[in-house]
Amino acid sequence: MTFVVTEACIKCKYTDCVEVCPVDCFHEGPNFLVIDPEECIDCTLCEPECPIEAIYPEDDLPEGQEKFLAINEELSQVWPVITEMVDAPEDADEWSQVEDKLHLLDKGEK
Template sequence: MTFVVTEACIQCKYTDCVAVCPVDCFHEGPNFLVINPDGCVDCGICVPECPANAIYADVDLPADQAHFLQLNADLSRHPAWPVINAQKDPLPDHGTWLEVKAKLDQLDRHGA
């Protein structure tokens, strides 16, 4: 099992989850975070820390978010998406995006 960052993170990029991760499995893109499934130890402590409720266990992924399992794996392995292991401020307009649905088209895959 692994945990997966889903669409709710796009354009928000809260990093509360990163601050509690014991194994540094989060990777950072321009406007999204992903979890490296090979590094995740399945502890789940990141889930309640996410203000956007964007993190799920892979077995609990909503059907409309299932493609994020592969997306997390792919982007976490890309050299342009480095490990992030310290909390940062969310994106400046995170409040505007927090409740927006269907925002995959906003994902900036820069470098990927």
């Protein structure tokens, strides 16, 4: 099993979760983080660290968020690994409760 970063992270990109990951499975894009499902060891450390509750076990994804398993898998293959906490975008708090943000996901390079 793996953990999955879901839509809530788009344009928020808090990195509290990155610091606790023992296997460096997080990857960073321009406005989103993903978890490499091949690297994730299901340790559960990242989930409670996310201040906006954007991380879920793959077997417990909220309804409508199932597509993010494939998105995490796809983008973890092209985005660089992130291992240290960085500042969130200045407007992250404004985006934290916005829903239906998938169209805002920037799949380009960081």
